[in-house]
Amino acid sequence: VKQRRFEQLYRPEWDILTRQLERLESRRGKGDMDNAGLADLPGRYRRLCHQQALARQRGYSVGLTTELDGLMLRAHRQLYTYRPPILSRLRRFLVHDFPVAVREQAAWNLISTAVFVLSSLLVFILIQQQPDMVFSVMNEDTVDQLEQMYGQGSLGSRGARTSGDDATMFGFYIMNNIGVAFRSFASGIFFGVGALFIMLFNGSYLGAAASHLTNLSFGDSFYSFVIAHGAPELTAIVLAGGCGLRLGWALVSPGRFARIEALRQAAQGALPVLYGVIVLLLAAAFIEAFWSPRDLPLAIKYGVGATLWCLLLIYLFFGGRRMPGGGR
Amino acid sequence: MIDEQLHVRTPEGADLALPLAGPMPRAAAWLVDLVIRMVAYLFMALLFALLGGVGTGLMLIGIFLLEWFYPVFFEAFWHGQTPGKRTMKIAVVHANGTPLSFNGSLVRNLLRAADFFPFAYLTGLVAMMMSTRFQRLGDMAADTLVVHINDGARPDSSLRAGPGKALPDWPLTLADRKTLAGFAERANQLTEDRRRELAHHAFPELTPMQAEQRLARLAAQMLGDQ
Numbered sequence: 291v292k293q294r295r296f297e298q299l300y301r302p303e304w305d306i307l308t309r310q311l312e313r314l315e316s317r318r319g320k321g322d323m324d325n326a327g328l329a330d331l332p333g334r335y336r337r338l339c340h341q342q343a344l345a346r347q348r349g350y351s352v353g354l355t356t357e358l359d360g361l362m363l364r365a366h367r368q369l370y371t372y373r374p375p376i377l378s379r380l381r382r383f384l385v386h387d388f389p390v391a392v393r394e395q396a397a398w399n400l401i402s403t404a405v406f407v408l409s410s411l412l413v414f415i416l417i418q419q420q421p422d423m424v425f426s427v428m429n430e431d432t433v434d435q436l437e438q439m440y441g442q443g444s445l446g447s448r449g450a451r452t453s454g455d456d457a458t459m460f461g462f463y464i465m466n467n468i469g470v471a472f473r474s475f476a477s478g479i480f481f482g483v484g485a486l487f488i489m490l491f492n493g494s495y496l497g498a499a500a501s502h503l504t505n506l507s508f509g510d511s512f513y514s515f516v517i518a519h520g521a522p523e524l525t526a527i528v529l530a531g532g533c534g535l536r537l538g539w540a541l542v543s544p545g546r547f548a549r550i551e552a553l554r555q556a557a558q559g560a561l562p563v564l565y566g567v568i569v570l571l572l573a574a575a576f577i578e579a580f581w582s583p584r585d586l587p588l589a590i591k592y593g594v595g596a597t598l599w600c601l602l603l604i605y606l607f608f609g610g611r612r613m614p615g616g617g618r
Numbered sequence: 619m620i621d622e623q624l625h626v627r628t629p630e631g632a633d634l635a636l637p638l639a640g641p642m643p644r645a646a647a648w649l650v651d652l653v654i655r656m657v658a659y660l661f662m663a664l665l666f667a668l669l670g671g672v673g674t675g676l677m678l679i680g681i682f683l684l685e686w687f688y689p690v691f692f693e694a695f696w697h698g699q700t701p702g703k704r705t706m707k708i709a710v711v712h713a714n715g716t717p718l719s720f721n722g723s724l725v726r727n728l729l730r731a732a733d734f735f736p737f738a739y740l741t742g743l744v745a746m747m748m749s750t751r752f753q754r755l756g757d758m759a760a761d762t763l764v765v766h767i768n769d770g771a772r773p774d775s776s777l778r779a780g781p782g783k784a785l786p787d788w789p790l791t792l793a794d795r796k797t798l799a800g801f802a803e804r805a806n807q808l809t810e811d812r813r814r815e816l817a818h819h820a821f822p823e824l825t826p827m828q829a830e831q832r833l834a835r836l837a838a839q840m841l842g843d844q
Binding site: 291292293294295296315335336339340342343346348349350351352353354356357359360361362363364366367370371372453454455456457458459460461462464465468469472473475476477479480484537550553554556557558561564 | 628630631632633634635636637670671672674675676677678679681682685686697698709711715716717719721724725728729730731732735755758759760761765767768792793795796799800802803804840841842843
C-alpha cells in the first residue's frame with residue numbers, strides 16, 4: 291500500500307482517536323462522568339500501534355511516523371493513568387506503613403540521631419565549661435533574641451501574644467521546619483554529606499541554645515517551651531536526615547544493583563518516611579504555635595511533653611507490627 | 619543518525635517512541651513557571667496584607683506551598699505538566715512511558731533542592747549532560763523522563779510534480795524510500811536552489827532542474843500521489 295492510500299484509509303480513525311484524547315486531556319483529571327463513546331479507545335489504540343509499526347516498516351515519511359508516534363504516546367498516557375483512592379490509603383499509611391517504613395531504615399535513623407544528639411551534647415558541655423563559646427555557634431543578635439524570648443521570668447513576655455502572632459508563627463514553623471526536612475532529604479544525595487551537615491548544624495544550634503539559657507538560669511522557661519513540640523519536630527528532622535543518608539549510601543555502595551537503580555529503590559523506600567515527616571512537622575508546628583507559648587504550670591507542660599514523647603516513640607517502635615484488618 | 623528518541627516496549631508489544639526534551643525547553647518552562655509563581659506571590663501579598671498576623675501566617679504557608687509543591691501538584695494532577703511545561707509542550711512521564719504518579723512527582727521535585735545546588739541548577743545540568751536520557755538527579759531517583767508532547771500538527775506540504783511517470787534507476791532500499799519521502803515532505807521548507815542541489819545528487823547526469831522534476835515525479839509515484 292502506498293503512503294497516500296495508507297493515510298486516506300486510516301486518517302478517519304486517527305481523527306476519532308485524536309478527538310477522544312482531546313476530550314480526556316481537557317478533563318483536568320477529575321470526574322468520570324460521560325464515558326460514553328470511549329469504550330473503544332483501547333481497541334483504537336491497539337490498531338494505532340499496528341499501523342505505526344507498519345508505517346515504520348514500510349519506510350513511510352518521517353512526518354507521518356512522527357505524527358503516529360505522538361498520537362500513540364498521548365493515547366498511552368491516557369490509557370495507563372492510575373488514580374488510586376486517597377483516603378483509605380491514608381488510614382493504612384498512618385496505622386501501618388509509616389512506622390514500618392521508619393523501622394526499615396532504622397540504621398540510617400540511628401546514625402542521623404547519633405550525629406544530632408552527640409553534636410548537641412558536645413556543644414552543650416563545651417558551653418557549660420566556657421560560656422563565651424556560645425558566640426562561636428551563633429551570632430550576637432541571635433543570642434540577644436534568645437535571651438529576650440526566654441528571659442524576664444517564666445514566659446512573662448509571651449503573655450501579650452495575640453492569636454495573630456500565633457498564626458504568624460504557625461506559618462513560619464511550617465515553612466522553615468518542613469523546608470529543613472526536605473533539604474535534609476535532597477542534599478543527602480551528595481553521598482550523605484548534606485544530610486550529615488544539616489544534622490550537625492541543627493544539633494549544635496539546639497545544644498548551644500539550651501546550654502546558654504541554662505547558664506543564665508532560664509532553663510525552665512526554655513525546656514517547658516520546647517519539650518512538647520520537640521517530640522514530633524526533632525523526631526521528624528532526624529528521620530528526614532535518615533532518608534537523606536539512605537539516599538547517599540545507595541550511591542556510595544549500591545550493592546548488587548546499578549547505582550541509578552539503587553538510588554531509585556532508596557528514594558522509593560524513603561518516601562513513606564518522608565510523608566510521615568510532613569505529618570509530624572505539621573503536628574509540631576501546630577503544637578509549637580498554639581500550645582507551647584501558653585502560660586501554664588510547669589508540671590503540666592512537662593507532663594504533656596513527656597506523654598507526647600512516650601506516645602510517639604511507642605507508635606514508631608510498635609506501630610504496624612500487625613497488618614491492619616487481620617493478616618499477619 | 620543523531621537520535622534523541624528513547625524507544626520503549628509497551629505491554630502491547632508496540633514500540634513507543636519518547637522524544638526526550640533537553641535542557642533548553644526545560645529551562646524555558648522553568649522560567650515561565652517562575653514568572654507565574656512571582657505573580658502568585660504578588661497577589662498573595664496584596665490579599666494577605668489585609669489580614670494582619672493571620673495573614674502573615676497564611677503568606678508564609680503560601681510561600682512554602684508554592685516553593686515546594688507547585689510543581690508537585692501540577693505534575694501529579696495535570697498529566698505531568700506544569701503551566702510552563704504545557705506552554706513548551708513537554709511533559710514528565712515515568713521511564714516506561716506511563717503517566718507520572720504522585721510519588722514520582724514528589725521525589726523528582728524534592729530533589730530540585732539538590733539539582734539547584736550550588737546555583738541555577740548547575741548540578742542538574744551536569745547530571746543531564748552525563749545522562750543518556752537527559753535526566754537530572756531528581757529524574758534519576760524517581761525514574762522519570764521529560765519528553766516532548768507532539769500534538770500532531772505537521773507541515774502540510776508536498777512536492778508539486780509534473781505529469782508523467784518516472785522509475786528509479788536503482789533498486790529502492792528502505793533507507794532510500796525514507797529519504798525520498800522526507801525530501802517530498804520537506805520540499806516546501808527548502809529553497810528552490812537547495813532542492814535542486816539535493817536532487818542533483820540523485821541524478822548527477824541530468825541538469826539540476828531536470829533532476830528536481832524527475833525526483834519529484836519519483837517521490838509522488840512512490841507515495842501514491844498519482
